[in-house]
Amino acid sequence: MSLYCWLALVALVPMTLSTEPGVKVRLTAKGLEYGRQLGMAALQEKLKAIRIPDFSGKERVSGIGKVRYSLSNINIKSVGLPTSAVTLVAGTGVKMSITGAFISLHGNWRVKYLFIRDSGSFDLDVRDLSISATIAVGRDATGHPTVSSADCAANVGSARVKFHGGGSWLYNLFSKYINRALQRAMEKQICPLVTKAVSDMNPRLQTLNVLAKVDKHAEIEYSMVSPPAVSASAIDLNLKGEFYNIGNHQEPPFSPKAISLPPQVSNMVYISLSAFTANSAGFVYNRAGILTQDVTDDMIPRLSPIRLNTRTFGVFIPEIARRFPGLMMKLVVRTSKDPFVSFEPNSMTVNATGTVTAYAIQPNATLTSLFVLNLETSVSAQVFLSGMRLAGAVNLNRFDLTLGTSSVGQFRVKSLDSIFEMVLKVVVIPVLNVQLAKGYPLPALRNMNLLNTQLQILKDNILIATDVQFTG
Structure with a gap:
């Protein structure tokens, strides 16, 4: 999975290590x-x-x-x-x-x-x-x-x-x-x-997806971390809401914060998804070593004047054109730290730290490292419901590049901003949004559908207010 595919996923996700839940579900009187x-x-x-x-x-x-x-x-x-x-x-x-x-x-x-x-x-x-x-x-x-x-x-x-x-x-x-x-x-x-x-x-309650598969790498656990809390007005279910590598449940070095639900009663069910779950996803995918994205020239639009080859990069870094004339190039983007997601009212942001390694592709297909850049990037997400899954799309907020190591001498990294902005916006973000549209499963019982749904991004959590209907 690419770094930016994960950023698309993590921008959608809600979180647990302690008995605090990562996801809270409230059943109202309605x-x-x-x-x-x-x-x-x-x-x-x-x-x-x-x-x-x-x-x-x-x-x-x-x-x-x-x-x-x-x-x-x-x-x-x-x-x-x-x-x-x-x-x-x-x-x-x-x-x-x-x-x-x-x-x-x-x-x-x-x-x-x-x-x-x-x-x-x-x-x-x-x-x-x-x-x-x-x-x-x-x-x-x-x-x-x-x-x-x-x-x-x-x-x-x-x-x-x-x-x-x-x-x-x-x-x-x-x-x-x-x-x-x-x-x-x-x-x-x-x-x-x-x-x-x-x-x-x-038997119907047993169909709650306490372990829901997300993709071939990860699953999310929705088991209850404490007995249901029954008040005079609602029943609250505290769910774990934590991502794990399939077959390897390792706890992250952080815990969920307490979740509070607003006193709303106009819908049947309220689902609060915390930022912890998203960050547990970052922990899982980063530990698995799959937050990488390979970018090659065939992924660049044909009409673009910018190509991933030593001619284009040689304009900004002459040593590349002199030592590696006429070669295609490859960029490899990978994370160096666990990405971090944060929720603010009406805003969801994912910040990631990584590297970009540029290679020249030799005639025999071997790769020669040219330089490594340090990458700081931020994306914002719009989220929506697709059936019983939370899905969305992302936009690039900002990115910052600094030089890590170079085998082609010193150069002005800022001069490459236009190239990397094009790569991110034209190649990576569209691929990311395809993955994002697949979404990840919400906690649900079999044959359960959502009706009259509203979604809000609040401080530290996403709130879904919905009615439900069971078929069969």
Whole structure:
């Protein structure tokens, strides 16, 4: 990877060594409401799985005598959860409450009294069902968020059975005995199904990309560095947000600063990406020794009067033209220190220190070193979202060249500024922006899309305010 390709990447990136996060994600009450809608749909499907086993009993009915009955093939016809709410419980998680729910079931009945046997079907209407559950939010050993059912209570307000067929007009007289039995059977099944619905959310949470591949050299870790922080208004997730060489996780010699999120609630989710992550990327790529860029004449536009050959450079450095006439040249740009990124309000800047080595290409393709320049450069970045990736483009702010070593004598380095400015602007920056457009992955769950997104560059971090939508 070239130096300037990295500068494009690092200008986009957000950071951790300690328990301070490099990335912070906040789920607001609006996001929680969207989660409630998804959760109610899932719970409604779970409640459709209620299965009341066949059961039988006997009751003495006034004016009739002892009646033996059995109910079988009891199946759900419909489930309604018309009124539900979720609220945050500070320090714990989420409180879910459902009121006015109803369930309709259908089954078969069979009775025996005296010497009479009869059978038919029945409908059961469960009304005024209420459910209250607390969902604890935590993290697992891999840094994924988790949810679990902390407590649950269910109450069936009424369960009314209506018999059809046979002498059902008679059997409806003792339905109150059956109502109580069915009501108890329903209440026993609801909380286990709620617990299962909550547990079934964890496979989706496991899709958080705690280790997201950036390219063939690097990956970014989004594991949680501390348990979720639950307040009365939001849930905050503290993510590591650190770049690593693939297969070699080495910590940088610096740590992230504390991240604070502004008290905004108009969007579902807020993602704060710190400067630490960008600087961890610089550490990773520089240690890997891949922050280099080779520049040859075939990368220069054909119509440019400036060529990478000893004739062009010989105008400014006569010794080159005298000792190496008629040869093509090659420039190699590489970093000598870890590049550094900084965020200021509405501004992102990357400063890099490196060298530029100029070579003459001999007829046998060997390289002869001509001179080495010290390079100080600064680029600014414009960032934007492309799907679930943060992407952007860069512009050259400034560069400064000083002479390091030379085998072609002393010369005025300033005289070469126009050549290197052209190389940077015409060759390096466009290549850089192609890489930048690929972006790097944001923390996300599977099938998650961003909507109504706004992006701000603040002091020491990038803030993304967004709504989310899940597909599938």
